[in-house]
Amino acid sequence: MARLNHRYVILVVLAAVIALLPLVFPSSYYLRVAALVWVSAFAAIGLNILMGKAGQVSLGHAGFFGIGAYAVAILPARFGLPSLVALAIGAALSALLAFLVGRPILRLKGHYLAIATLGFGVLVAMVITTESRWTGGPDGMAVAKLSLFGWRASGSATWYWITGGLLLIGAWIALNLDDTPTGRAFRALHDSEIAARVTGVDVNRFKLQAFVIAAVYGSIAGSALAMMNGFINPDQAGFLHSVELVTMVVLGGLGSVVGSIVGAAVLIVLPQLLTVFQDYENLMLGAIIILSMIFMRDGMVPMAWKLLTRTGR
Amino acid sequence: MTILEVSDIGIAFGGVKAIDGVGFAVAQGQIFSIIGPNGAGKTTLFNVISGMYRPSHGRVALDGRDVTDLAPDALAARGLSRTFQNLQIFQRMTAAENVMVGRHLQERCNLFADLLRLPSVTRQNRATREAALGFLDQVGLRDGADVLAGSLSYGACKRLEIARALAAEPRVLLLDEPAAGCNAVETEEIDKLICRVAAKGIAVVLVEHDMKLVMKISHRILVLVQGRMLIEGNPQEVRDNPAVLEAYLGKHGAREAARA
Numbered sequence: 001m002a003r004l005n006h007r008y009v010i011l012v013v014l015a016a017v018i019a020l021l022p023l024v025f026p027s028s029y030y031l032r033v034a035a036l037v038w039v040s041a042f043a044a045i046g047l048n049i050l051m052g053k054a055g056q057v058s059l060g061h062a063g064f065f066g067i068g069a070y071a072v073a074i075l076p077a078r079f080g081l082p083s084l085v086a087l088a089i090g091a092a093l094s095a096l097l098a099f100l101v102g103r104p105i106l107r108l109k110g111h112y113l114a115i116a117t118l119g120f121g122v123l124v125a126m127v128i129t130t131e132s133r134w135t136g137g138p139d140g141m142a143v144a145k146l147s148l149f150g151w152r153a154s155g156s157a158t159w160y161w162i163t164g165g166l167l168l169i170g171a172w173i174a175l176n177l178d179d180t181p182t183g184r185a186f187r188a189l190h191d192s193e194i195a196a197r198v199t200g201v202d203v204n205r206f207k208l209q210a211f212v213i214a215a216v217y218g219s220i221a222g223s224a225l226a227m228m229n230g231f232i233n234p235d236q237a238g239f240l241h242s243v244e245l246v247t248m249v250v251l252g253g254l255g256s257v258v259g260s261i262v263g264a265a266v267l268i269v270l271p272q273l274l275t276v277f278q279d280y281e282n283l284m285l286g287a288i289i290i291l292s293m294i295f296m297r298d299g300m301v302p303m304a305w306k307l308l309t310r311t312g313r
Numbered sequence: 314m315t316i317l318e319v320s321d322i323g324i325a326f327g328g329v330k331a332i333d334g335v336g337f338a339v340a341q342g343q344i345f346s347i348i349g350p351n352g353a354g355k356t357t358l359f360n361v362i363s364g365m366y367r368p369s370h371g372r373v374a375l376d377g378r379d380v381t382d383l384a385p386d387a388l389a390a391r392g393l394s395r396t397f398q399n400l401q402i403f404q405r406m407t408a409a410e411n412v413m414v415g416r417h418l419q420e421r422c423n424l425f426a427d428l429l430r431l432p433s434v435t436r437q438n439r440a441t442r443e444a445a446l447g448f449l450d451q452v453g454l455r456d457g458a459d460v461l462a463g464s465l466s467y468g469a470c471k472r473l474e475i476a477r478a479l480a481a482e483p484r485v486l487l488l489d490e491p492a493a494g495c496n497a498v499e500t501e502e503i504d505k506l507i508c509r510v511a512a513k514g515i516a517v518v519l520v521e522h523d524m525k526l527v528m529k530i531s532h533r534i535l536v537l538v539q540g541r542m543l544i545e546g547n548p549q550e551v552r553d554n555p556a557v558l559e560a561y562l563g564k565h566g567a568r569e570a571a572r573a
Contacts, residue, residue, distance in 0.1 A: 177427060177430075180426075180427035180430065181417060181421075181427060181437075181441075182422055182424055182428075183427065184410060184413055185414070188403050188406070188414045188417075191404050192402065194365070194385075194401055195402065195403065195477075197365075197385040197389075198363055198365075198385045198386070198388075198389055198478075199386075199394070199417055199418075199478075199480075199481060200389035200417050200418040200481060201414070202386050203386070209424055213428075
């Protein structure tokens with residue numbers, strides 16, 4: 001029972017944070033940064049289902065992010081499709097691709113899987129960069145504004161609420177999964193693949209499911225970011241972005257939904273704060289990540305939770 | 314009635330015949346033990362039966378149907394469960410959750426229903442947990458239901474693995490050294506547990522080094538030496554066979570033991 005409540009507590013607190021933050025923001029610049037956090041957190045939550053729950057690594061996840069982003073850029077511009085339909089097509093395409101790619105590569109383990117997913121991400125980024133007739137090449141392309149029944153979504157405040165709502169839904173679904181046969185199968189194959197198999201868990205099927213779920217999350221996040229920015233370039237699908245997503249998941253805490261949000265917040269907000277250090281920005285960021293991995297191997301949120309419950313008793 | 318039939322199994326690793334020409338049959342409710350010195354191929358034989366290794370020749374049949382080439386999860390679906398010599402529990406899940414995974418095949422598992430946590434999922438979850446607690450009760454772990462499995466004692470983990478295997482409602486249960494590392498009291502508990510399981514009609518195949526336990530509860534015993542069958546018989550026949558003693562202690566040791 002405590003578990004059930006736990007899930008709603010997280011969602012209510014998250015909703016409250018999203019609702020109340022604008023009250024303390026002095027300018028719309030903060031709304032924009034927060035919206036970036038919500039979008040990244042959404043992608044990280046999806047990746048965390050794959051990495052934290054099912055225990056499979058993906059170093060090419062920005063590939064799906066890029067597919068979602070370019071879907072809402074290309075489909076409305078070339079075929080006049082509404083943005084939301086483009087988003088759905090992008091997500092479906094990502095799911096299909098994850099399914100096709102995942103089948104052979106998820107049989108690999110550890111480093112081999114990491115390299116294979118990395119290869120996939122590089123491939124997607126390469127296609128986006130070279131097919132400039134469709135994608136605008138390295139220069140990127142403009143993205144049509146999201147419009148619903150004549151209402152056009154623009155401005156930091158609007159996107160703050162859209163991405164905030166999206167994050168809530170993403171967190172809700174990820175939390176739902178925990179105490180279900182599927183969620184248990186994910187965690188089981190993470191802890192002992194061999195034991196999961198002899199208890200009747202079709203390991204390959206569940207790895208594939210986790211991979212597809214993560215891909216859809218990534219794709220939707222990519223679409224949202226592209227529509228919010230009104231512009232997209234191949235960097236969003238690149239290797240560095242993949243690493244960034246993995247860092248969010250690991251830094252925040254593997255398997256923790258709240259952790260993914262915190263991890264995303266750190267990786268988005270920190271560079272903004274560190275701009276005062278100008279040239280040393282990346283150096284500082286790298287140092288912070290290294291230090292937190294040394295001192296907080298479980299990730300920030302699980303670590304904080306451990307400290308809290310320990311002093312509470 | 315015979316439920317598990319293993320015939321003429323052989324498997325080689327890089328030219329070394331780990332198992333050669335092993336065959337036996339186990340009936341419902343029977344406790345069938347496989348013993349032999351270290352390296353005799355007992356665990357390898359388990360791995361072949363449970364679908365983790367594919368044998369070079371021979372056949373495994375469950376309920377008269379050939380299952381030699383089936384994967385472990387497909388075998389589980391046909392009623393074959395096992396435990397492991399080196400613990401294979403889900404460390405980061407609670408004891409109850411471990412056993413709930415054991416109910417996986419009894420549960421309806423639909424990705425979309427799970428993602429949305431439909432009321433049916435919540436209902437089923439409650440039922441699965443109830444069932445899991447029942448199985449934990451059978452192995453005396455009910456009180457530790459919500460403890461993380463990783464923090465349970467070694468003996469408790471051994472019993473947890475048995476509970477998880479039983480949760481799948483198997484017809485054949487393979488136990489790989491369930492009493493290893495357990496003290497006398499724990500061994501006694503496992504002994505009773507195995508007898509209760511067999512009494513329900515489940516065929517139990519046991520690999521165990523604790524000879525007292527094996528001789529006490531087994532209906533049939535197969536002695537494996539260097540991958541080959543030495544003898545198969547009831548406990549009395551195995552105990553009285555000089556070749557068995559020799560396999561364990563060597564020729565000289567057997568003479569010494571006979572004199573003692």
